Amino acid sequence: MKNQPLSLVTLVALAAGVAVASFVSSGTLLSLLTQAVIYALFASGVGLLLRQNGMVSFGHALFFGSSGYGLGILLQLKLMPAEAAILVTLAGLALAAFVIGLVIVRVPGVAFGMLTLAIGQMAFLTASRSRGLTGGADGMNIDWPSTLFGVAQSQLFKPGNMFLLCWVTLVVVLLALTLLLRSRFGSITEAVRDNEERARFIGIRTLVPRATVYALSGVVTGLAGLLSALNTGFVSPENLHWSLSGVALMMVVVGGPKALWGPALGAIVYFLFKDILGDLANHWMAIFGVALISVIVFSPTGLAGLLGRLFQGRPQRSVPAADAARPVVATGTAH
């Protein structure tokens, strides 16, 4: 994967999306895929936090739900056009996530998870108890305008187009993250993740990069929340509930957080699997629970790690540029 030019992978991914959107005629399958892609983006946000910060969030539904609510409220108050509302929601989310991140990323390990859980539940309770603006436990409808970014609503809501929009967003986000993490910012956050103390010794300020990663992961998940609000036209407190955060976390673990695309793979496998199971899907919770436990115990790198091993015949690891020039045999036996 790493050696192929990034632009080629991106083009193939985009072409695959166009192919799916134009050749899959079944509306139910397309809407299933759309949902899968939205959750793929959700899980990518959770995975980013785990990959770059080594932190597990049990409350990422906070960003998934509040982006939908933020947008819904802005549209309901008719303060600005929908296009501006989308940008304002994302910017507000980024700022809020960064500020929250500044406070909570100092807290280590499991306590961080508990903290995210508590903050998420606070948002959930607030949304489900406040009537008026947010409609309380019933949720709220989002009044999308008839045209969005110049595209008519009737066009936008065609299953194929909706899928394509979500897919392109996912691909672009993953591409942007890949590029970002190849930069100095990526190296810094990795150094901080692996050993914060040593990173500080060599003069890196560790708090801001970690809070930035938290904010970034919040925005990615928030983007998924916006797509979900667009797809369903509806947002409810369920979008903020901790069990949703838990499900996203499962996707991340099953997919494999080591690769940037792992969580997305986990989400898509999750939805396809659930669909294929058909009648057995009543038991998908148990099946996925067992799958989760097995993956954690037997293949901690998840499906992505498994695929990496299959295709490359050796454990996937990031090979620095200087290393890549060496004969393959040497790196193969080094492990």
Added chain:
Amino acid sequence: MLTINLFNGLVYGALLIVMCSGLALIYGLRRVVNFAHGSLYMLGAYLGYSIATQSNFWVALVAAPAIMALFGVLLDRYGFRLLQDRDPLTVVLVTFGLLLVIEDFVQTVWGKSNLSVPTPELLNFTVDLFGTPVPAYRIAVIVVGAAVALGLSLWLRHSNYGLFVRAASTDPTTTAMQGVNTDALSAGVVGLGTALAGLVAAPFLSLSPSMSSDVIIDSFVVVVVGGLGSLAGAFIAAMVLGMVQALGAVYLPDLAMLLPFVLMVAILIWKPAGFAGSRT
């Protein structure tokens, strides 16, 4: 009005005490944040329901906790202990998987509809409390909560096993090096605690598939706010939370719901080591 609300707060607090003792113990011994704890409580409640409808409440009161204790021991032996050397976050996720499996199992066996266990005959009367009639059964719940709190505290403080458990909570490795094996017993206590909580709750809360998620978050709050180091802290926190829930639901519905979480966030930020003392 105030009397009955205070009383209900006491009842819920007592229930949380029974719940949290198990959660705090397993954290102390294995550094496991057990997301499946609420599901175990639910499983215990449903088991108790089945036994109670087959025979009677009192048989269930003995049998369900016994079965759950055995389950707890097996879970610890073949689950948590094997994962002891792994990253604590990994183990948290395993318990999350377990939660899903148990929830599905319960829904498959007992269905999704609400079930209820009738109050046992012996306790089916009301007592006059400062002019307010209260069900005797709820008084029994408070007594059970108090007994669990007292019993556990005495056990931890004065018995040899209690000493071992406290030692293992402080430093598992050193304790093990000195040849102490606290495993089976502590796991039994965890199973026992969850089943007892489930069963005790059964006659006055209806059984439903959502009962686990209702209670697990409250339990986390209690354990975090109370501080995992001390069971006593958790007991006090359980009582406070019970009161806040009961009184808040009546007088300040919107604010009181958030208060426990505000407390939890404040404590975690101010003193995270209380909860996650071990870094890895």
